[in-house]
Amino acid sequence: MAPPGTFFDLAALHVLTRATLEQLTALGGGSDFDVLRYRPNxxxxxxxxxxxxxxxxxxxxxxxxxxxxxxxxxxxxCVMTTLAQGDLPEDRGTLRTVARHHRREIPGLGTWACAGVYADVTGEGVVRSGDPVTLA
Incomplete structure (x- = not known):
């Protein structure tokens, strides 16, 4: 969980893949799944x-x-991803698409429309655009 007094939803990091955005775009019937709607770190x-x-x-x-x-x-x-942001217009179809095609059980919290994951920093380091990502 995020430290008290910080402004994170549920964790310090929100991680998202381009593959998820591409999948949602393919399912979304013209909705704009611009990464800016989702604000990943x-x-x-x-x-x-x-x-x-x-x-x-x-x-x-x-x-x-x-x-x-x-x-x-x-x-x-939630609805925040549907709101107009900068040059992106309001698009309620984005959340409808996630809810229709990717609802998942969150233990203890029920079933939700989900895209991406929350993560906590467990080891310090500098991260740069293009750096490799490994999964263990």
Missing amino acids: VLIGGTDPGFAEDAWVGRSLGLGDSARAGVSMLTMR
């Missing part, structure tokens, strides 16, 4: 197609040379 490319993050809960991510993150849970999506 870490966006990962080069994963298996679909919702790759689902299999990461309880596992550890290596980010770059030494940073590590423990994946704690799937990220529950």
Whole structure:
């Protein structure tokens, strides 16, 4: 969980894959699944197609040379992703698509529309765009 007095939803990191955004785009009937709607700290490319993050809960991510993150849970999506942001117009179809195609059980919290995962920093390091990501 996030330290008291911080402004995180449920964890310090929100991790999302390009594959998830591509899957939602394919299912979304014209909705715009721009990464800016989801505000991840870490966006990962080069994963298996679909919702790759689902299999990461309880596992550890290596980010770059030494940073590590423990994946704690799937990220529950809400109406915030549908609101206009900068040049992105309001698009309620984004949440409807996630709810229709990717509802998952969150232990102790019920069933939610999910995209991405929450993670906590477990090892310090510098992370740069293009750094390798490993899963343990």
